[in-house]
Amino acid sequence: MIFQLSSSTIIRGRGVVKLDIILLLVKEIVDQANKISHVIIEVGIYQWRSLLGSSYKEPPMDVVNAALYVMAYDYPKEKLSVYVSDDGGSQLTLFALMEAAKFAKHWLPFCRLNNLVVRSPEAYFKSLLPSDSPRNIHNIKALYESMKTRVENVVIKGSVDHSTDDNELDMIAFSKWTEGFTSQDHPSVIQVLLKSGIDKDDSDNQMPNLIYVSREKRKATPHHFKGGALNTLIRVSAIMTNAPLVLTIDCDVYSNDPQTPLRVLCYMLDPCVDPNLAFVQFPQRFNGINQNDVYSAEFKNWTEIDAVGLDGILGPNYMGTGCFFRRRAFFGSPSSIVQPECPQLRPDHVPCSSSRAEDVLALALDVSHSSYEASTEWGSQMGFIYGSLVEDYYTSFLLHCKGWRSIYCNPNRPAFLGNAPINLHDFLTMLKRYSIGLLDMAFCKTSPITFGVQSMNLLQALGYTHYSFWPIWCIPITIYALLPQIALINSLPIFPKVSDPWFMVYAFLFVGSYVQDFMEYILNGGTYAKWWNNQRMWMIRGISSFPFAVVEYTLGCFGLSAPGYSVTSKVVDVKQNQRYDCGMFEFGVASPLFFPVTTIAIINLVAFSSGVVQIWRNANAYEDVLVQMFIAGFVVLNSWPIYDAIIFRADTGKMPVKVSLISVALACIVYLSVA
Numbered sequence: 069m070i071f072q073l074s075s076s077t078i079i080r081g082r083g084v085v086k087l088d089i090i091l092l093l094v095k096e097i098v099d100q101a102n103k104i105s106h107v108i109i110e111v112g113i114y115q116w117r118s119l120l121g122s123s124y125k126e127p128p129m130d131v132v133n134a135a136l137y138v139m140a141y142d143y144p145k146e147k148l149s150v151y152v153s154d155d156g157g158s159q160l161t162l163f164a165l166m167e168a169a170k171f172a173k174h175w176l177p178f179c180r181l182n183n184l185v186v187r188s189p190e191a192y193f194k195s196l197l198p199s200d201s202p203r204n205i206h207n208i209k210a211l212y213e214s215m216k217t218r219v220e221n222v223v224i225k226g227s228v229d230h231s232t233d234d235n236e237l238d239m240i241a242f243s244k245w246t247e248g249f250t251s252q253d254h255p256s257v258i259q260v261l262l263k264s265g266i267d268k269d270d271s272d273n274q275m276p277n278l279i280y281v282s283r284e285k286r287k288a289t290p291h292h293f294k295g296g297a298l299n300t301l302i303r304v305s306a307i308m309t310n311a312p313l314v315l316t317i318d319c320d321v322y323s324n325d326p327q328t329p330l331r332v333l334c335y336m337l338d339p340c341v342d343p344n345l346a347f348v349q350f351p352q353r354f355n356g357i358n359q360n361d362v363y364s365a366e367f368k369n370w371t372e373i374d375a376v377g378l379d380g381i382l383g384p385n386y387m388g389t390g391c392f393f394r395r396r397a398f399f400g401s402p403s404s405i406v407q408p409e410c411p412q413l414r415p416d417h418v419p420c421s422s423s424r425a426e427d428v429l430a431l432a433l434d435v436s437h438s439s440y441e442a443s444t445e446w447g448s449q450m451g452f453i454y455g456s457l458v459e460d461y462y463t464s465f466l467l468h469c470k471g472w473r474s475i476y477c478n479p480n481r482p483a484f485l486g487n488a489p490i491n492l493h494d495f496l497t498m499l500k501r502y503s504i505g506l507l508d509m510a511f512c513k514t515s516p517i518t519f520g521v522q523s524m525n526l527l528q529a530l531g532y533t534h535y536s537f538w539p540i541w542c543i544p545i546t547i548y549a550l551l552p553q554i555a556l557i558n559s560l561p562i563f564p565k566v567s568d569p570w571f572m573v574y575a576f577l578f579v580g581s582y583v584q585d586f587m588e589y590i591l592n593g594g595t596y597a598k599w600w601n602n603q604r605m606w607m608i609r610g611i612s613s614f615p616f617a618v619v620e621y622t623l624g625c626f627g628l629s630a631p632g633y634s635v636t637s638k639v640v641d642v643k644q645n646q647r648y649d650c651g652m653f654e655f656g657v658a659s660p661l662f663f664p665v666t667t668i669a670i671i672n673l674v675a676f677s678s679g680v681v682q683i684w685r686n687a688n689a690y691e692d693v694l695v696q697m698f699i700a701g702f703v704v705l706n707s708w709p710i711y712d713a714i715i716f717r718a719d720t721g722k723m724p725v726k727v728s729l730i731s732v733a734l735a736c737i738v739y740l741s742v743a
């Protein structure tokens with residue numbers, strides 16, 4: 069059978085499927101998928117509306133684009149269900165999705181007619197060249213623009229005008245948004261926007277299911293952030309469609325290859341692949357990152373280099389988005405299933421097509437209540453696991469502990485493209501959240517270093533340990549950023565002289581680790597400039613996000629700080645974007661995260677200058693101070709964007725004067741306290 073032979077040849081080898089092979093396979097796999105009636109894919113998109121002044125951190129049009137793409141996948145539409153979780157409970161998101169549902173009826177046939185590869189309308193229209201003239205382009209573009217304007221107008225207004233709504237069903241949906249409805253306190257809303265089997269597109273073809281879900285939120289009941297939202301979707305989708313495959317994507321990510329589900333089926337349906345396969349992870353790849361990736365937002369080491377290594381053991385970790393799960397993996401280990409409290413939630417339950425729509429909806433609403441999980445095993449034995457702000461990393465760790473495996477698939481054409489923060493404050497705040505989540509994991513009962521090493525392959529456990537203890541790196545990094553420099557200012561040599569044989573040990577360790585990192589980075593397709601920025605960001609986060617996370621985590625252990633999920637802003641400021649595209653660092657706000665970064669930049673500059681003076685006064689001193697000068701000089705070289713932002717820049721992204729002044733004061737305090 070062509071399908072089996074060919075698919076087994078593409079299982080390993082970094083999961084790269086050659087295009088010609090997949091093209092040959094496409095028809096076969098769709099036929100296979102058709103034969104196996106239960107292969108349905110469900111997609112969850114998570115949106116959390118949070119108000120940032122008067123603007124939204126997650127614009128509804130992003131969700132519309134993400135949803136339209138997955139709806140347009142090259143996959144039998146009647147086997148595709150898209151669930152959008154709106155964790156902020158916003159009628160604007162519902163309005164945007166209602167518009168998306170109407171537009172999809174034109175968009176899906178247009179994609180098919182022109183055989184598009186880029187199926188997110190925003191990205192598609194941007195990518196069009198003046199010479200391109202696909203069929204119906206003017207018509208579809210006008211429809212998209214008018215939809216976009218309607219959605220954006222509603223977003224600007226902040227509410228949906230019910231009086232102009234001519235559709236009675238839509239009016240009923242919006243009537244849920246009563247006076248007391250807030251993003252943190254509201255009832256569940258589930259709205260079926262497109263129903264497969266009933267709704268047809270312009271060319272009379274089937275449409276996929278499109279379902280809007282906003283789970284109930286009550287201030288008194290913990291909602292477990294994104295993990296809680298994911299578990300609600302798993303239950304709601306179980307009641308409504310219960311597909312055996314579940315794809316999770318974030319609202320800031322859009323699919324970039326319509327054949328992605330077929331690629332995944334190559335693994336999931338192949339009898340030669342380990343039956344314990346729980347998920348297939350596509351790495352997070354990004355759109356709009358500047359040429360040299362100044363914030364090193366790609367996380368190449370983690371998501372592209374180490375993930376390939378892990379793929380040779382039990383598989384990569386779950387990266388929160390772009391991941392296809394076998395639904396069964398959410399219910400216990402491969403050998404013993406944990407049965408959910410309600411039979412309709414079982415992974416093998418077949419939703420009855422003759423059930424009355426109202427009964428199905430009533431049950432779906434029931435499982436999305438905020439109190440539903442109380443005294444159940446959701447979040448501990450079932451679904452996504454709670455207890456860490458990196459619910460993705462933690463859940464995959466426990467899946468691997470239970471004996472599940474995963475596969476890494478990194479095709480040449482990225483399967484998904486996401487957005488990364490374009491200002492340093494957002495980026496470091498995001499890293500602080502990850503770091504707190506990692507510490508939650510490092511010091512819990514099921515820590516990789518204690519529980520992991522007993523429950524899984526030792527190397528894989530060490531891999532998880534490496535990242536969960538990541539924030540602890542702030543200790544050596546801060547010591548190296550301050551101690552040699554303060555000693556240098558005080559003319560105190562702390563490293564062996566250059567002529568001392570011990571000097572070679574230091575030189576070897578430094579050169580060895582840097583060369584290894586450099587080689588890994590470059591050999592995996594990185595550029596020199598990106599590598600340089602990557603090592604710079606390693607130091608910056610080591611003295612900002614990491615120590616802040618350690619402090620916040622410690623305070624949390626004593627009950628002095630509550631865990632919070634600071635959603636990363638996806639709103640793009642035009643000026644900021646221009647500066648970002650030019651490779652400039654964006655400071656702009658007086659964030660405490662910048663204090664240590666600026667203070668250390670100042671201390672290193674002073675220390676390096678003081679070393680130069682010492683050598684100038686006494687040429688023989690160089691032997692004593694060389695290592696310290698090298699370290700200070702290296703930091704100075706890395707700190708160029710910081711000096712630039714303090715002294716030379718005049719734009720709004722420069723270092724706020726307040727931060728500079730406080731940092732100078734801090735530098736003096738550090739110096740005086742040890743002098």
Ligand SMILES: O=c1ccn([C@@H]2O[C@H](COP(=O)(O)OP(=O)(O)O[C@H]3O[C@H](CO)[C@@H](O)[C@H](O)[C@H]3O)[C@@H](O)[C@H]2O)c(=O)[nH]1
Pocket residue numbers: 113114115116117126153155292293294297317318319320387388389457458459460461498502505633634635636637
């Ligand atoms: O209470 C919440 C918080 C977040 N989200 C959604 O979760 C997604 C990810 O949030 P975002 O702020 O964009 O997180 P990132 O900084 O991008 O986080 C990365 O790290 C997270 C934690 O490890 C993963 O869950 C993400 O998938 C991964 O992209 C977004 O769609 C949000 O709408 C919710 O639905 N409910």
Ligand SMILES: [Mn+2]
Pocket residue numbers: 318320487636
């Ligand atoms: Mn994100």
